[in-house]
Amino acid sequence: MTYIRSVGSTSTLGKQSAAQVLRSLNGRIAVQVSRPGFIGLQRHFTTSRTTMIKEFFPKPDSPSIRVTEAAWPHPVYTTEQMNQVVVAHRNAKNWSDWVALSMARILRFGLDLATGYRHDPKLPAATQDGSKAVVPKTFMTERKWLIRCLFLESVAGVPGMVAGMLRHLHSMRRMKRDNGWIETLLEESYNERLHLLVFLKCSEPGWFMRLMVLGAQGVFFNAMFISYLMSPRTCHRFVGYLEEEAVLTYTRMIKDIEDGKLPMFAKMRAPDIGVHYYNMPEGQRSFKELLYYIRADESKHREVNHTLANLDQKNDPNPYVSEYKDESKPHPTKDISQQRPKGWEREDVI
Secondary structure (H helix, E strand, C coil): CCCEEEEECCCCCCCCHHHHHHHHHHHHEEEECCCCCCCCCCCCCCCCCEEEEECCCCCCCCCCCCCCCCCCCCCCCHHHHHHHHCCCCCCCCCCHHHHHHHHHHHHHHHHHHHCCCCCCCCCEECCCCCCCCCCCCCCHHHHHHHHHHHHHHHHCCCHHHHHHHHHHHHHHEEEEEEEHHHHHHHHHHHHHHHHHHHHCCEEECHHHHHHHHHHHHHHHHHHHHHHHHHHHHHHHHHHHHHHHHHHHHHHHHHHHHHHHHHHHHHHHHHHHHHHHHHHHHHHCEEEHHHHHHHHHHHHHHHHHHHHHCCCCCCCCCCCCCCCCCCCCCCCCCCCCCCCCCCCCCHHHHH
């Protein structure tokens, strides 16, 4: 007599129940284990569910759900433009900049501590005699990178929403136009949320991670709310410095993939939500190429917030939705065709 039991990724057979089955059945037991769609790392002495990493992305079985056009269509990025994105830093010039930079560094320290981030030291490519190459090692595994990205993107969408909300209320309260700032700020928040949805397709966080995000989001939202009421200029500079760190993070992540330190990411394809949102061309839909798009978005947020911090917060129009008399001259755009990593100065756009 043969007893066949199908065991899924969430159902396991305990020792006592297994012993009872063995005693009750006088035959062989053939157990079929279905291959799970997640890869997880086993951890001991923890009540939190292991963060699962999706190895593949099956097509959704939901015929009643239709894909609609995005409220803010994403601009087209070319490969050449994305390769021109560089790590850059704007030096602090006044007390407002120094406050923003100090707060960004504090938040970066807390984020590194919460996500366990530690960048790898530089390793030689080969031994001294050149006979044997050094196997690339990394402290940041695929799982740790996804935890960092999830935590980063879960709070990255807060500043744009807070700023857009406050400017929206301010416009209604004063019964005056906002000069085009609200749409750009909300679009930035929408874009950051899409980044989070992309990484959620790659990983399934546990309850502890969700609790950390809930707490961080609550504290960060209220802190940004009060800070933006006090000094919008400082808040935009603060977000600009945060986006500098985001560009650095994704640049290092891409470098680790290219160095062979993250083999699973190297062969992983981009989730469908990212493919549709960025209109990624055929043959260029790998996870690494998706990271180039996300890094380009962060570089644009860096430029936008540094530029907004240079303007008169109450009177100047938003240069990213303005029309220019001479379109041939360099000016702010929604895409990354004309990049200014440190932002546009006020005299360049007003």
